Amino acid sequence: MFEVRTLGGKVVLQIVITLMVIPFVFPLVAMIQGSLAGTGWNNYAVVLGISQLPLFFLNSAIIAASVIAIVYVCTMLAAFGFSKLHIRGKEFYFWLLLAALTLPEVVLITPLFVTTTAIGIYNTYWAVIIPLAALQIPFTVLLARNFMDGVPDALIEAARIDGASTWKAFRYIVLPLTSPIAAALVVLTLIGTWNDYLMPLVFLQSSSLQTITQVPDFFISEFSNDQTKILAAAVITAIPEVVAYLLLQRLFERGLSAGALK
Numbered sequence: 377m378f379e380v381r382t383l384g385g386k387v388v389l390q391i392v393i394t395l396m397v398i399p400f401v402f403p404l405v406a407m408i409q410g411s412l413a414g415t416g417w418n419n420y421a422v423v424l425g426i427s428q429l430p431l432f433f434l435n436s437a438i439i440a441a442s443v444i445a446i447v448y449v450c451t452m453l454a455a456f457g458f459s460k461l462h463i464r465g466k467e468f469y470f471w472l473l474l475a476a477l478t479l480p481e482v483v484l485i486t487p488l489f490v491t492t493t494a495i496g497i498y499n500t501y502w503a504v505i506i507p508l509a510a511l512q513i514p515f516t517v518l519l520a521r522n523f524m525d526g527v528p529d530a531l532i533e534a535a536r537i538d539g540a541s542t543w544k545a546f547r548y549i550v551l552p553l554t555s556p557i558a559a560a561l562v563v564l565t566l567i568g569t570w571n572d573y574l575m576p577l578v579f580l581q582s583s584s585l586q587t588i589t590q591v592p593d594f595f596i597s598e599f600s601n602d603q604t605k606i607l608a609a610a611v612i613t614a615i616p617e618v619v620a621y622l623l624l625q626r627l628f629e630r631g632l633s634a635g636a637l638k
Contacts, residue, residue: 411607419608426594428583436588437616439504439576440569446509447516447565448558454513455520456546460532470521476514484511485578492579503579504587508569516561523557524550559627566620570613588613 411419423429457463458470484507492503527550535545576587591613595605 407607407610411604411611414604419604420612422605423591423609423612426591428586429588429591431584432586432588432591435501435580435585436570439501439508439587440566442501442505443509443512443569444562444565446505447512448561450509450513451516451520451561452551452554452558453546454517455524456550458517458521459524460527460529460550461542470517473514473517477518481511481574485574489578498579499581499585501585504572504575507579508572508575512565512568516565519560520554520557523554527553556627559624563617563621563624567617570617 413419454473458466463469488503488507489498492498497503497506531549532545535549536542540548571589572587573589576585576589580586591609592606595602595609
């Protein structure tokens with residue numbers, strides 16, 4: 377592991393890190409300051425006073441939990457197959473999967489709309505859950521495969537010698553060793569799902585199915601645009617993501633750094 381030992385090196389590293397962090401911290405500070413402008417904490421009271429807010433949080437939680445579960449299961453199985461199993465043409469399929477990373481969400485709206493309408497899941501949770509999970513999986517498989525490449529093949533071979541099947545080796549040996557990348561997948565998937573605005577807007581027409589990202593729309597109309605309430609809603613919306621990151625911070629950083637390097 378890289379380590380700076382000299383005082384001068386530590387000072388330079390601290391300055392560099394500070395300069396790198398400032399561009400990311402400044403918008404957050406501006407958002408919080410803006411949310412307290414005007415009537416101050418009353419902006420948050422108004423947002424929290426929206427009667428549908430608990431329902432929107434519940435809808436976002438259901439969608440996020442479902443997407444995380446689907447992404448986790450599909451990602452870990454696919455990563456294990458690509459990394460440890462002898463599958464004919466697996467590299468071709470892997471790069472084909474990575475090609476999906478080049479597809480932006482917006483270009484898929486029309487075919488997804490036609491598909492969800494044809495199979496009868498339009499205006500249901502599944503119309504958002506399935507596309508969001510599919511959009512997350514290529515990147516998460518890339519991270520998870522690189523992480524699994526670091527799991528020694530000797531462990532799996534030893535399990536097979538002891539009579540364990542491939543499934544048992546995956547369940548009892550590989551999965552316990554992949555908790556860091558699992559934490560990274562959970563946090564990244566939660567952020568991508570929780571913050572998504574376009575999919576719920578297009579595929580969830582019922583007000584009872586709307587997500588937390590629709591809350592700012594309550595303060596935007598033809599004749600008004602209350603930015604202080606919008607910023608307060610943005611701060612409240614970000615709280616679950618911040619809490620999730622803080623709880624999984626150590627595992628997230630380990631998994632992300634290990635998954636990004638082969």
